[in-house]
Amino acid sequence: MTIDYTPLLPIGPDTTVYRKLDTDTIGTFSAAGRAFLDVAPDILEQLAFEAYRDVSHLLRTSHLRQIAAILDDPESSANDRYVATELLRNANVAAGGILPMCQDTGTAIVHAWRGQQVLTDRRDAEHLSHGIARAYTTLNLRYSQLAPLSMFDERNTGTNLPAQIEILAEGDDSYRFLFIAKGCGSANKSFLFQQTPALLDPANLLDFVVTKAAEIGTSACPPYHLAVVIGGSSAEFALKTAKLASAHHLDSLPSSGSSAGNGFRDHDFERQILTATQRLGIGAQFGGKHFCHDVRVVRLPRHGGSLPIALAVSCAADRHVLGKVTRDGVFLEQLDTDPARFLPDATEVLDHDVVRIDLDESPAQIRAQLSAHPVGTRVSLTGTMVVARDLAHAKIRERLDAGEPLPDYLRRYPVYYAGPAKTPSGYASGSFGPTTAGRMDSYVERFQAAGGSLVMLAKGNRSDAVRRSCQAHGGFYLGSIGGPAARLAHDCITSIETLEYGELGMEAVLKIRAEDFPAFIVIDDKGNDFYHRDNRTLLTIGAAPQ
Known part of the structure; x- marks a missing residue:
């Protein structure tokens, strides 16, 4: 019987531009009429290390061009252009190699295709993991991986391992790789x-x-x-x-x-x-x-x-990089080291109609000022905030369940949902962008009823329960731009200290001071929601651009 076979995913020729790594020479030998590559363990470790170093700070040129094209599109809204400019500014800061582009430096995922004439010691995943761990432990990245100790008890691994590594047998005398740093924000939307x-x-x-x-x-x-x-x-x-x-x-x-x-x-x-x-x-x-x-x-x-x-x-942190090992050496995809050339010449047009909010005023004064402006208003925040996210919220809810009061810091200060990367020497903080607000939705009504979380700052849209709670308790949700974590750390965060739950690492409760921190009023104290205006959701097919 003759069949018409074709691969399920027949990928065409690789046209990627690569850079060659400075590594040991790839060993080669011949046997049974075939040429073999002998790939040493340190080759795989170094390749993984450099891949996760590069992909944490650099983007593909094609991605940067697409961001820049938003600025040139006459149909772009002012907010489209503002977000695009912030993302380009962030790429420029991150390209310095100190602050990663996103505070969620991701789950390390490796897809690999090893040719039949590539020989290793068969511990490839272990050697790749060593390189990944070296990147996360020696660079200013974040540990996000939790090891389950039991069904309900977890502990941060402190290395960002384990990585997800999948190696398939495909090809002849080359070893090809796709390295991905996948943050939970975009991973959760699969x-x-x-x-x-x-x-x-x-x-x-x-x-x-x-x-x-x-x-x-x-x-x-x-x-x-x-x-x-x-x-x-x-x-x-x-x-x-x-x-x-x-x-x-x-x-x-x-x-x-x-x-x-x-x-x-x-x-x-x-x-x-x-x-x-x-x-x-x-x-x-x-x-x-x-x-x-x-x-x-x-x-x-x-x-x-x-x-x-x-x-x-x-997402905006489009973190993918190709690698390969061939008889000619070890190679990584050439990412863009000069994103500054995509920045617009002038940005003053983006700075109009910004409402400046002093976060060191009383909570009532802050909310009164926010209440005077409609949803969609761009604000600039200066002053003190507390930082708390998933695990801290769970612990605070346990205190309420036990009959204890809400911590004073949630009553006094706006709360920023975030978890920073490691702080580089000489910096006030590591990369420090907002995390997804929706994961904290189930806590909002309980906390607001107790007098806290009345001004919240994070990214993304929220549930109708949050809108109703803000209307009932006089609360606000401010949306920050998802993506420019390096720029926020570099330009907006001036100090950081741990208030509580330091053992939670990046999920500890922190106190920070910010200057000119950008945000938008998304939900107000009247029950208005920027993403659900006039009971007509923006998330509806055919809605006209705003």
Whole structure:
């Protein structure tokens, strides 16, 4: 029997521009008429170390060009341009190699394809992990990985390990890698929808995909690289393909399928989805056109009774870098070391209509000033804030459950949901951007009823329960730009001290002073929500840009 075989994901030639690492020479030898590579353990360790060093501070030139293009688009909103400028400023600070571009320096994920003529000691994942741990322990990165000690007890590993490492056998005499630093904000916005073949209708499928994309909201730091996978031999393969596509790893797939069942990109459907997302009105976080930089749609074969659909995004911290080991040496993708050239010449137009808030005034005075302005107003915050996020909120709720009062610091100061990276020598703090607000939604009503968390600062949209609580208790939610963590640390955070729960590391309760910290009024004390104006959500297909 003859079959028409083709790989499930037939990727085209690699056109990446690489830089060569200064490492030991790759050993080679011949046997049974074939040439083999002998890859020593320190080669893998050094490759992983340099990959995670580079990807924590540098971006691809293509990504930077897409951010800069927002500034040149006459259809961009003022807020689109403001967010784009902040992201470029952040890239410029991060490129200095001291402050990482995002405070969530991510879960280390390695996809690797080892050729049959590449020999190692078979402990590849261990050697790669050594390099990853060296990057996270010696650079100004953050430890985010929690080891489960029991079903309900966890402890930070202090190395950011374990990494997710997957090595497949593919190819001949080369070893190829895709290194990813995946923050939880964008990782949490990977979704699988088990649908039926009835959805395979052009209008219905477009409506479904764009609706689900809109529901991602802004908490994962748009503008996004959105990946959509239609079909798949299994649920897990659909999700994996979406992750690879969001990293642009599948850009060279063919543009049509075949009877053999290969996956392909649908460029027309990509354009339709991108156009539809531009009409949502969400924009680059605070209203406008640029919710997505681009869209990748991959169509896969499927079982006749199943239609998995997977969505994934890569966020403002688009952290992916390719590597390879060949007979010619060890190579990493050349990321962009000069993002400053993309910065606009002048930004004074972006600084109009900013309301300056003194956070050292009384809580009542702060809220009275915020109450005088509508949602969507851009504010500049100067003064004292406390920092608390998931684990600190859980511990404070335990105190309330035990009949103890809310800590005074949550009554006195605005609360910033964040968890900084390590502080470099000579700096006030490490990279210090906002975390996703929605993870703290379940605490808000309880804390506000007790007189605290009446001014909250984080990123992304929030639930209707938070809006109702703010209306009932006179509270406010301020949205900061998701993404520019290095710039905030460099330009806005002037001091930091631990108030409580120091054992939680980056999740401790902190007290910080800020200068000209940028934010927007998202939810006010009257029950208005920037993302749900006049009972008409911005997250609705066809809404006009604001």
